[in-house]
Amino acid sequence: MGDHKEVQEILGAYPRDPRHLLAALQDIQAEYKYLSIESMKEVARYLGVSESQVFSVATFYKALSLVPLGKKVIKVCAGTACHLRGAPRLVEAVEDALGIRDGETTEDGQFTLQTVNCVGACAMAPVVVVNERVYGKMGIADIPGMIETERKDEAGE
């Protein structure tokens, strides 16, 4: 319920007028990185608009996300074998390439970066897993190509 209160605080900066709908949603998105169902209901109640209207605005704008994770979750293995073979540098390379930190999602909702425990492919260390796809023996020079591949993959679906 802590979230609940903070959404109220964000909304409190706006007069109760439907024309502030988009701005309020953007503020909540900026704070939480996504719009929960509960937060959208709060917005509807506060601004006096229907929940379906809030939902349609939230789904129309690409910068707004209803889910906390990106479409592709990039998991960099931080297990011992991967760590010893340079996983921390891979994390940095992904952070630099996407402009996000570990645990964050890109603004377009495309990618989320996570570090995870051993994914069970130590022979291929260091390992990066993007959704179900496993990239083994990764070097920092491979990161841009991997991201490019995943972007194209998404576009082609």
Ligand code: FES
């Ligand atoms: S430590 Fe990375 S796959 Fe096992």
